[in-house]
Amino acid sequence: MDERFDFHEIETRWQQRWDEKETFRAREDSTRPKFYCLVMFPYPSGRIHMGHVRNYTIGDLLSRFHRMRGANVLHPMGWDAFGLPAENAALERKILPSTWTYDNIAYMRSQLKRLGLSYDWEREVTTCDPAYYRWNQWIFLKMYERGLAYRKLSYVNWCPSCETVLANEQVESGQCWRCASEVAQKELPGWFLRISDYAEELLADCGRLADGWPRRVLTMQENWIGKSVGAELHFPVIDSDAAIRVFTTRPDTLWGATFMSLAPEHPLIRELVAGTPQEQEVLAFCDQLLRQNKIERTAVGAEKRGMPIGRAARNPVTQQPMPIWVANFVLMEYGTGAVMAVPAHDQRDFEFARAYGLPIQVVIQPLDRRLAPQTMTEAYTDAGTLVESPPFNGRRNLEAMEDLITYLQAQGIGRRTISYRLRDWGISRQRYWGTPIPIIFCDRCGAVPVPESELPVVLPLDLPFDFSSKSPLSQSPAFYETSCPRCQAPARRETDTMDTFFDSSWYFHRYTSPGETTRPFDPGRANYWLAVDQYIGGIEHAILHLLYSRFFHKVLRDLGMVNVDEPYDRLLTQGMVIKDGAKMAKSKGNVVDPESLIARYGADTVRLFMLFAAPPERDLEWSEQGVEGAYRFLQRIWRFAAIHLDSLRGLDRRKVPLDDLDAEGRDVKQTIHRTIKRVTHDIERRYRFNTAISAVMELLNKLLLYAPEPKSRPAERALLREGLETLLLLLAPIAPHLAAELWERLGHTALLADEAWPSFEPAYTTTDxxxxxxxxxxxxxxxxxxxxxxxxxxxxxxxxxxxxxxxxxxxxxxxxxxxxxxxxxxxxxx
RNA sequence: GCGAAGGUGGCGGAACUGGUAGACGCGCUGGACUUAGGAUCCAGUGGGGUAACCCAUGGGGGUUCAACUCCCCCCCUUCGCACCA
CATH class of the missing domain: 3.10.20.590 (Ubiquitin-like (UB roll))
Structure with a gap:
């Protein structure tokens, strides 16, 4: 046997072997416990990066581990293949987005295969394939039927130079991520998903996920959903039939509401100023606010700016007129876009009132002093005693709250309500490389859903698009010209495509039955595999993807297609791979390409280093020397095996006399069993792969010390065989190629991957x-x-x-x- | 400002429910083998001190026989959210 191992030859051979033997093919089998191990599928950008390698190495370790523990493992892979970069590439390189995407997929698939990852490639899913996205359209139509998908006019992020809508995440500090133009707010119609209908359940179920999800992800989701309990109140506008609806968490301060603040987008403004002398001035002011960078406009420290619109509402309890103002800090998307201003008891209203000389009315007095509007330097927001609020004077505000709301409700002024910060999800994108939204606009019938039988609405692949400007599909009559499914009149297709987060919201359902041609997935098979037992991915998806897919899962449940409430039992958010203290990025020039690394050290070394260098949830500092160290460890195992293989072949570790070992031998025996215990515990319970590996290293060190040369006594050889086999079994999920190779060379005919995980004898885990x-x-x-x-x-x-x-x-x-x-x-x- | 996570040798990191601080690896130092070694093997490696010992887990208090671990105050780093009515 060679002194050094030829990882290239070994890794290629084992990858082929697993492929040929279909080792990692997953089949439903109700006699075995299942384990669904999911990793976040990549965007096919061209090449895999270190973040992928880390994510997928962790997933592979857990998959292989649970396989050996006897679980029926589902470990699939696919491609999040729609998205803007394909259009940019098309523009730059003059190739079609589809060509670019599929080329990238082919290349990245080969890269993943070279890592020796145990995927069931038969279940591969590609979101830009019509066989996949037709079910996006189907799900959309089901949502539409149930009123969960709707179209509305709203303000969106608009890049004037690209002439397109941008998602919030594509706006970087107020600028377009592509061309760095200032992003403006523009009113545009678009499709929305009513995720807010599920706000309460999404929030409540965070509690049920507490065992398996990182606390901080749950906290982020809870904050994002942002539940507030309060009341919706109505303020009649003087000399008008209109009323202003307001959400407040402080109905107890209603008697102190002295003016109204409206968001510049608020539709009532236009209505109320129409025909008044100040109409032009007010509209110009609103326009100015809306043109302003929204981040700046709504930043915490930003100056309070406003303008009276010349109209007033009436305070429904004091009957006092309340001048209506436009205010820069009021957000249209939260609550109702209008705020009852209580300057005495809200800091923002206080600042606004002071800036514009508006009246301040104290209605809650602290217990230890007496507030006077003239001397106040800030709003009083703590608890106290109600004053100037006739039916409730003298009562403590917090204790009176319930009675107060009941009173307002009885008076027809308002009602108890709950408000969420979570907004409905706008999914329309004026882009080409995405799922066409299956809607047809007819002059007579309005928005008409494409009949299910006509799905998919296929994205044309071969048109000479100019991706530099507005919505490519809207430039293509061949695509949009159609007839109304209802009345057959000439009609026009929706030319917006779906946000790609739609695609990734249910791909893990599709994995359970990827070949389905009559429905998105087979509920029977999905219910066998779901929920996902372990999801692994980057923290950057803590809110968006993880919230969207939880929402989708609940909708699919309500459609009767899955029967568990939550899609992911456990979530592991792996840390970033960093170099020189910063995230690897092309712009920083600190990128290490996994491919060259695999070529130099082999996949096993790369995997080992990734798992050993840091616990999975922490950031991992890249270290070339650390990789060398991992490589040396594998070489030492190889050399150790090379020394002993001849003398160990043919023995059976389970049928050997171990009684006649000396003290040193007994110590080795104990180390073997303690190592099994530690490694099993570290992987299964603690998710600490770095310490699991260090335990394996200690085992090797012990074995090397015990037997630097081949042993001659049968008991000693049996012990060594047990030690080496245990080492290989424990290493099987970490460095699977090397372990499989040595396992075979020891004389085993069965694959190591099919072997059972070793168990320890408790008696041997304690020393004398x-x-x-x-x-x-x-x-x-x-x-x-x-x-x-x-x-x-x-x-x-x-x-x-x-x-x-x-x-x-x-x-x-x-x-x-x-x-x-x-x-x-x-x-x-x- | 609010929330979360984290501060341990030269570096990455160990220390499970309070019980030998620094496992394992990298690096470094010395040695062996060698024409050579960036290969491999052996020994050493938190700081101070000839030594006995002393000092050390961001800083300061506290609880305890015993604190990296628990409690209080403060500092720093990273990440979310950020005028949410």
Whole structure:
């Protein structure tokens, strides 16, 4: 056997072998416990990067581990293949987005295969394939039927230079991520999904995920959903039939509401100023605010700006007129886009009132002092006693809250309500490379859904698009010209496509039955595999993707297609791969390409390093020397095996006499079993792969020390065989190629991947003798070697009579002796 | 401002429910083998001190026989959210 292992040859061979034997094909089997291991599928940008390698190595470790533990594992892979970069590439390289995408997929698939990942490639899913996205359209139509998808006019992020709508995440500090133009707010019609209908359940179920999800992801989701309990109140507008609806969490301050603040987008503004002398001025002001960068406009420290629109509403309890203002800090998308301003008890309203000389009315007095509007320097937002609020004067505001709302409700002023920060999800994109929204606009019938039988609405692939400007599909009559499904009149297709987060919201359902041609997936098979037992991916998806897909899952459940409430039981958010203290990025020039690394060290080394360098959820600092170290470890295993293979072949580790081992041999035996215990626990319970690997390293060190040369006695050889086999079994999920190769060379005909995970004998995990630390006043002064589980009294006497201990205790009164069994003795002296 | 996570050798990181701080790896130092070594093997490696010992887990208090671990205050780093009515 060669002194060095040829990883290239070995890895290629084992990858082929797994492929040929269909080792990782997943089939439903109700007799075995299932384990669905999901990793976030990549966007096919061209090449895999270190973040992918880390994500997929962790997923592979867990998949292979649970396979060996006896689980029926589903470990699939696919491609999040729609998205704007394909259009940019088309523009730059003059190739079709589809060509670019599929070329990238082919290349990246080969890269993943070279990592030796245990995917069931038969279940591969590609979102830009009509066989996939037709079911996007189908799901959209089901949502439409149920009123969960609707079209509305709203303000969106608009890039004037690209002439397109941008998603919030594509706006970087107020600028277009592509051309760095200032992003404006523009009113545009678009399709929305009513995720807000599920806000309460999405929030409540965060509690059920607490065991398997990182706390911070749940907190982020809870904050994002942002539940507030309060009331919706109605303020009649003077000299008008209109009323302004307001959401407030502080209905107790209603008697102190002295003016109204409206968001510049608020539709009532236009209505109320129409025909008034100040109409032009007010509209110009609104326009100016809307043109302003929204981040700046609504930033915390931003100056309060506003303008009275010249109309007033009436406070429904005090009957006082409340001038209506436009205010820059009021957000149209939260609550109702209108705020009842209570300057005495809300800091923002206070600042606004001071800036424009508006009246301040105190209605809650603190218990320890008396507020006066003239002397206040900030709003009083704490609890207190209600004043100037006739029916409730003298009562404590918090205690009166419920009665107060009931009163307002009885008066027809408002009602109890809950408001969420979560907004409905706008999915329309004026882009080409995405799923066409299956709607047809007819002059007579309005928006008409494409009949199910006509799905998919196919995205044309071969048109000479100019992707530089507005909505390519809207430039293509061949695409949009159609007839109304209802009345047959000439009609026009929706030319917007879906946000790509739509695609990724249910891909893991599709994996369970990817070949389905009559429905998105087979509910029977989906219910066998779901929920996902372990999801692994980057923290950057903490809100968007993870919230959207939870929402989709609940909708699919309500459609009767799945029967669990939550899609992911456990979530592991892996840290970033960083170099020189910064995230790897082309712009920073600190990118390490996984491919060249695999070429130089092999996949096993790369995988080992990724798992060893840091615990999975923490950022991983890239280290070339660390990779070298991982490589050396694998080489040492190879050399150790090379020395012993001949003398170990043919033995059976399970049928060997181990009784006649010397002390050193027994110690090795104990190390083997303790290592199994530690590694199993570290992987299964603690998700600490770095310490699992360090335990395996310690085992190798022990074996090398025990047998630098081949052993001759049968018992010793049997022990060595047990040690080496255990090493390989434990290493199988980490460095699968090397482990499989040596396993075979040991004479096994069955694949290592099909082998059962080793179990440990509890009897062997404890040693006969242990080292007991003896402290005097908490400082280590001596060490005793005593039999395991020695009697406390015995240990106590041994410690007290120990020579080194007596040096510290002689002449002093022993006040106390603490004995921690099998750990230490602490002698406390005066 | 609010929320979350984290601060341990020269570096990445260990220390499970309070019980030997620094496992494992990298790096470094010395040695062996060698024509050579960036290969491999052996030994050493938190700081101070000749030594006995002393000091060390961001800083300061506290609880305890015993604190990286628990409690209080403060500092720093990273990440979310950020005028949410």
């Amino acid at each position: 003798e242990i080292e007991l630390v003896v402290q005097v006043n908490g400082k280590v002064r001596s060490r005793l070697s005593v039999p395991t589980d020695s009697e406390e009294e015995e240990v106590r006497q041994l410690a007290l009579t120990d020579e080194k201990v007596r040096r510290w205790t002689d002449g002093k009164a022993v006040r106390k002796v603490i004995v921690v069994p099998n750990r230490l003795v602490n002698v406390v002296v005066a």
